[in-house]
Amino acid sequence: MGNVIIDMSVSLDGFIAGPNDEDAGLHHWFFSPSDTTAKVIEESIKTTGVIIMGRRTYDIAAEQDGFVNNPYPVPHVILSRTVPEKLAEGAETFIFVTDGIEHAVQQAHTMVSNKNIVVGGGAYTAQQLLKSGLVDEIHLHLVPLLLGHGKRLFEHLDISPIELQSLGVIETPDVTHLRFRVIK
Numbered sequence: 120m121g122n123v124i125i126d127m128s129v130s131l132d133g134f135i136a137g138p139n140d141e142d143a144g145l146h147h148w149f150f151s152p153s154d155t156t157a158k159v160i161e162e163s164i165k166t167t168g169v170i171i172m173g174r175r176t177y178d179i180a181a182e183q184d185g186f187v188n189n190p191y192p193v194p195h196v197i198l199s200r201t202v203p204e205k206l207a208e209g210a211e212t213f214i215f216v217t218d219g220i221e222h223a224v225q226q227a228h229t230m231v232s233n234k235n236i237v238v239g240g241g242a243y244t245a246q247q248l249l250k251s252g253l254v255d256e257i258h259l260h261l262v263p264l265l266l267g268h269g270k271r272l273f274e275h276l277d278i279s280p281i282e283l284q285s286l287g288v289i290e291t292p293d294v295t296h297l298r299f300r301v302i303k
Contacts, residue, residue: 121168121235122255123224125245127272128294129259134269135242140179143269145262148294155291163258164190168234169227171248173241174199180240181207191239194230196223198244220247242272250278254301257283261295 128145137143186209202215216223286298
């Protein structure tokens with residue numbers, strides 16, 4: 120069975136988006152990668168079987184046609200209170216889960232056997248997964264940028280400390296890739 124992985128770009132001061140959910144330069148490394156970063160991206164695409172994201176992340180991507188050229192043509196499980204009338208365009212299958220994070224992970228596990236379930240959007244979604252103890256690994260792409268304000272990845276955890284084991288660091292001039300295993 121694959122791992123449940125939080126995989127997000129983050130500024131040095133802990134933000135994954137600007138105050139209005141804007142990218143703020145956090146994903147340039149993905150669209151213009153160095154050779155080393157291209158290998159990190161290629162490995163991620165090869166090992167990802169399902170992506171879980173929050174509804175706000177889905178809506179932002181849908182507004183910007185973000186699914187049309189998505190390099191991850193895998194099922195996307197969307198945490199939401201409701202299902203939109205019209206789905207975003209793209210090669211993905213969208214599954215809307217309205218009954219909680221645990222059910223979303225269960226649904227994702229039924230779709231893949233040996234590939235990873237990747238949380239690819241939404242601080243709140245990542246925080247819910249951490250609180251529920253469902254995360255196996257955290258992959259952060261640390262961008263050399265100070266945003267000063269915006270959406271923090273780990274701001275509202277309100278949990279006991281979670282011990283992590285470093286799995287590796289890959290440094291490039293435009294981004295530092297950090298990988299951790301959650302000690303359970």
